[in-house]
Amino acid sequence: MAQGIWIIAELQNNALSSSTHELFTPARRLADKSSQALSAILVTGESDVSQAEAQLGHLGADQVITVRHDLLKTYQAQLFTIAIADLIKEKQPNIVLFAASTTGVDIAPRIAIRTEAGLVTQAIDLDLNEAGQLEVTRTRYAESLLSMVITPEARPQMATVKKKAFPAPVLDTSHNAPVEVVTPKLDAAMAKSSLKEIKQAEGSSKKKLEEADVIVSGGRGMKGPENFNLVEELAAALNGAVGASRAVVDAGWRPHSEQVGQTGKTVNPKLYVALGISGALQHLVGMSSSQTIVAINRDENAPIFKVADIGVVGDALEITPLLTQAIQEQHATVNV
Amino acid sequence: MSLHIAVFLKQVADNTKLKFNETGPVLENVPMMLNPYDEYALETAIRLKESAGADASLSVITMGTLSAKEILKKAVAVGADSAFLITNDALAQSDSTANAKILAQALRSVVPNFNLLVFGQTALDSLDGQTGQKVAELLNLPSLTFCKGAEFSNGSITATRETERGYEVHEMSLPGALCMMKCDYELRGSNIKGVMKANKTEIPVTSLAELGITQDQSGEAMSATKTLKTWQRPPRAEAKIIDGANPQEAVASLIGALKEAKVF
Numbered sequence: 001m002a003q004g005i006w007i008i009a010e011l012q013n014n015a016l017s018s019s020t021h022e023l024f025t026p027a028r029r030l031a032d033k034s035s036q037a038l039s040a041i042l043v044t045g046e047s048d049v050s051q052a053e054a055q056l057g058h059l060g061a062d063q064v065i066t067v068r069h070d071l072l073k074t075y076q077a078q079l080f081t082i083a084i085a086d087l088i089k090e091k092q093p094n095i096v097l098f099a100a101s102t103t104g105v106d107i108a109p110r111i112a113i114r115t116e117a118g119l120v121t122q123a124i125d126l127d128l129n130e131a132g133q134l135e136v137t138r139t140r141y142a143e144s145l146l147s148m149v150i151t152p153e154a155r156p157q158m159a160t161v162k163k164k165a166f167p168a169p170v171l172d173t174s175h176n177a178p179v180e181v182v183t184p185k186l187d188a189a190m191a192k193s194s195l196k197e198i199k200q201a202e203g204s205s206k207k208k209l210e211e212a213d214v215i216v217s218g219g220r221g222m223k224g225p226e227n228f229n230l231v232e233e234l235a236a237a238l239n240g241a242v243g244a245s246r247a248v249v250d251a252g253w254r255p256h257s258e259q260v261g262q263t264g265k266t267v268n269p270k271l272y273v274a275l276g277i278s279g280a281l282q283h284l285v286g287m288s289s290s291q292t293i294v295a296i297n298r299d300e301n302a303p304i305f306k307v308a309d310i311g312v313v314g315d316a317l318e319i320t321p322l323l324t325q326a327i328q329e330q331h332a333t334v335n336v
Numbered sequence: 337m338s339l340h341i342a343v344f345l346k347q348v349a350d351n352t353k354l355k356f357n358e359t360g361p362v363l364e365n366v367p368m369m370l371n372p373y374d375e376y377a378l379e380t381a382i383r384l385k386e387s388a389g390a391d392a393s394l395s396v397i398t399m400g401t402l403s404a405k406e407i408l409k410k411a412v413a414v415g416a417d418s419a420f421l422i423t424n425d426a427l428a429q430s431d432s433t434a435n436a437k438i439l440a441q442a443l444r445s446v447v448p449n450f451n452l453l454v455f456g457q458t459a460l461d462s463l464d465g466q467t468g469q470k471v472a473e474l475l476n477l478p479s480l481t482f483c484k485g486a487e488f489s490n491g492s493i494t495a496t497r498e499t500e501r502g503y504e505v506h507e508m509s510l511p512g513a514l515c516m517m518k519c520d521y522e523l524r525g526s527n528i529k530g531v532m533k534a535n536k537t538e539i540p541v542t543s544l545a546e547l548g549i550t551q552d553q554s555g556e557a558m559s560a561t562k563t564l565k566t567w568q569r570p571p572r573a574e575a576k577i578i579d580g581a582n583p584q585e586a587v588a589s590l591i592g593a594l595k596e597a598k599v600f
């Protein structure tokens with residue numbers, strides 16, 4: 001009988017990704033509710049991952065399983081899929097959670113086919129019903145609808161969890177978990193693709209949109225790329241990331257990696273500030289689940305004001321620098 | 337060796353024109369459109385076909401209702417050589433596992449010589465982002481997701497993925513599968529010649545029965561997950577609007593409002 005709740009941990013330059021931390025909040029709740037053990041699965045080609053293993057214990061894992069193989073040094077979907085799917089078939093967990101990172105989205109569907117599991121993606125809430133079925137709440141129809149989806153019989157029940165859907169738990173450094181090291185049966189012939197190089201996106205050192213607690217986005221209302229320094233300065237003052245509407249991305253003012261919306265990123269930060277953005281539906285679908293939305297637009301009828309919590313009807317070119325200054329003077333920091 | 341590409345296109349409701357009742361979207365007489373990410377899949381496939389020489393071929397496949405022929409004709413008008421419609425009455429009760437199994441089987445029968453599959457990363461209505469990866473796993477193919485562009489040279493595909501680690505350049509041997517994100521180019525328009533070709537092109541319709549799949553094998557029986565209920569997201573509360581005529585005062589009251597909302 002399928003037993004136990006798993007988290008597939010992810011390393012980003014040898015440290016646990018923030019979305020891995022977040023997984024522990026729903027996973028611990030499910031584990032306690034059904035009194036099942038919570039295991040963290042670490043898939044890596046690195047020889048020393050002791051720090052990450054320790055952190056997984058501090059995050060609340062009852063057990064850590066490190067799946068280690070040299071072929072897993074660089075990311076390759078088939079090898080990661082086979083390594084995890086074989087472990088699932090062997091140890092038969094009941095529930096397996098992935099972060100909806102590009103890796104989670106890439107391999108979870110493949111793993112679901114390989115293990116004949118059910119997989120519900122982009123979960124924003126998770127619960128267990130009396131029949132022990134994982135009830136996943138997720139969005140549909142360009143974020144305008146919510147659905148509750150279950151995996152009636154197939155096991156394991158898998159889900160990818162939307163970034164920022166849950167807060168990360170506080171680390172308990174007194175809690176440690178035993179580590180079991182497993183060597184998967186892999187060989188190079190299984191991989192029919194290979195990672196050649198990684199190019200950094202322009203200005204990629206700055207905060208990633210989907211992982212930021214604060215996002216300040218600019219639209220055509222900023223009038224030109226030269227005024228985007230006002231957006232960047234406000235974002236910096238709030239320790240946040242810079243976002244953009246598609247209009248300014250298509251106009252070449254900002255890179256596509258900053259685009260928020262239907263064909264850009266979907267974000268749900270604590271605070272989203274929209275500067276000179278009209279609020280077209282294709283933009284709204286990417287940010288309407290943000291906790292607090294502030295909009296500055298000189299048109300009082302701009303659709304953005306329908307989703308905003310606080311709106312300022314005025315000139316963003318004048319108001320934004322004054323807002324940045326006031327925040328700096330008052331050392332105002334966003335509660336995250 | 338040349339490229340024989342199959343592109344998977346999905347017809348979705350135009351979400352800006354969608355109306356809702358208590359149980360969910362009202363799909364009767366809402367304008368339909370080609371799934372936005374599938375436009376990038378189609379343009380990418382046409383560029384790959386053009387770069388692969390005369391004997392390359394480009395087929396498009398959709399599983400949907402007869403109205404989905406619209407997106408197939410549009411695809412032929414911009415560059416597809418052949419188009420196939422798969423009809424499935426149990427589509428509404430199917431999840432991405434069932435769809436992937438049927439699409440993989442349909443592919444083998446309508447485009448048996450495929451060596452490259454191109455999908456969109458996500459369909460706007462399901463927001464699953466699963467089908468391409470599942471078809472690839474079912475056919476034991478490599479797959480690259482979140483792709484922004486792709487090139488074909490000496491028998492393999494080079495594609496760039498947009499990930500948290502930056503832009504990853506991957507090389508993939510054929511046969512393989514790509515799932516496309518928004519690219520740095522848009523789907524081309526069609527000219528008169530293309531439209532005339534589309535109107536002349538016969539679009540075969542294949543039913544599940546013709547694929548040897550009976551009614552009770554499809555839908556829920558073939559699915560691993562089940563949607564219990566769907567409801568509209570609760571609307572957000574009314575916005576607190578501040579007059580920005582005097583920027584200095586507006587900023588002061590905005591800071592006050594943010595404190596009140598416990599943001600600071």
Ligand SMILES: Cc1cc2nc3c(=O)[nH]c(=O)nc-3n(C[C@H](O)[C@H](O)[C@H](O)COP(=O)(O)OP(=O)(O)OC[C@H]3O[C@@H](n4cnc5c(N)ncnc54)[C@H](O)[C@@H]3O)c2cc1C
Nearest residue numbers: 219220221245246247261262263264276278282283298316
């Ligand atoms: C298939 C498809 C997918 C799309 N995907 C996306 C997507 O992912 N993301 C996205 O953002 N869009 C997307 N769009 C485009 C979307 O429909 C809108 O065109 C776009 O969001 C508009 O961008 P904008 O608000 O910056 O520009 P505009 O709509 O031009 O709005 C500019 C706003 O600035 C205000 N303004 C002007 N001057 C000032 C000033 N001095 N101070 C303050 N306010 C000022 C104006 O009142 C106006 O409201 C998509 C469209 C399609 C068809």
Ligand SMILES: Nc1ncnc2c1ncn2[C@@H]1O[C@H](COP(=O)(O)O)[C@@H](O)[C@H]1O
Nearest residue numbers: 344399455456458459462464465466467
């Ligand atoms: N019914 C369908 N017919 C053809 N292609 C589809 C269908 N459903 C999904 N796809 C393809 O799979 C991609 C991802 O869909 P989804 O997994 O539903 O997000 C889409 O962008 C299409 O390329």
